[in-house]
Amino acid sequence: MRSIIYILLxxxxxxxxxxxxxxxxxxxxxxxxxxSFHMYGFIGSALVVGLIGTQLLKKNKANDIDGKQIxxxxxxKTIPRYLIGGTFFGLGWALVGACPGPIFVLxxxxxxxxxxxxxxxxxxxxxxxxxxxxxPH
Numbered sequence: 001m002r003s004i005i006y007i008l009l010x011x012x013x014x015x016x017x018x019x020x021x022x023x024x025x026x027x028x029x030x031x032x033x034x035x036s037f038h039m040y041g042f043i044g045s046a047l048v049v050g051l052i053g054t055q056l057l058k059k060n061k062a063n064d065i066d067g068k069q070i071x072x073x074x075x076x077k078t079i080p081r082y083l084i085g086g087t088f089f090g091l092g093w094a095l096v097g098a099c100p101g102p103i104f105v106l107x108x109x110x111x112x113x114x115x116x117x118x119x120x121x122x123x124x125x126x127x128x129x130x131x132x133x134x135x136p137h
Contacts, residue, residue, distance in 0.1 A: 002065060014105045023102035023109065028093075080135065088124070 021027045022042050031039035054072060056062075062070050075081075093099050096117050098106060103121065106114045 014108055017102055017105045018109055023098060023105040025097040028097055032094075084135065092121075092124075 017023055020042055022039065027036070027039050030036035057070050058072055064070050089099070096103070096114075098114070098117070100121060103114050103117050107118065
């Protein structure tokens with residue numbers, strides 16, 4: 001039953017992203033050229049929702065799907081961590097025209113070349129898993 005709920009929520013989120021045009025290459029282009037507030041508004045509202053949700057999880061000592069208490073520990077805030085990660089994320093976003101969330105939305109909308117991007121993202125995630133302990137913290 002939980003899987004159905006998560007699939008339903010993911011579908012609603014995907015439809016919302018598609019209808020809000022956040023998966024549109026043109027909207028992303030406008031954002032990077034500071035021509036439109038549209039994407040900044042969407043990202044900003046997601047940031048607020050995420051911030052409130054995280055604080056509620058911490059305050060209510062919520063449990064995960066397996067019944068274990070969720071522990072949100074602070075991350076190290078080092079320059080290499082954000083510089084390297086941000087550079088790869090930004091390059092990928094610029095080259096593909098979409099960040100990870102909209103990639104799945106675009107596949108659902110029929111933009112099937114994005115399957116290659118998903119495979120690249122999975123390969124990159126796998127590679128990160130191999131080298132993450134070698135990156136300075």
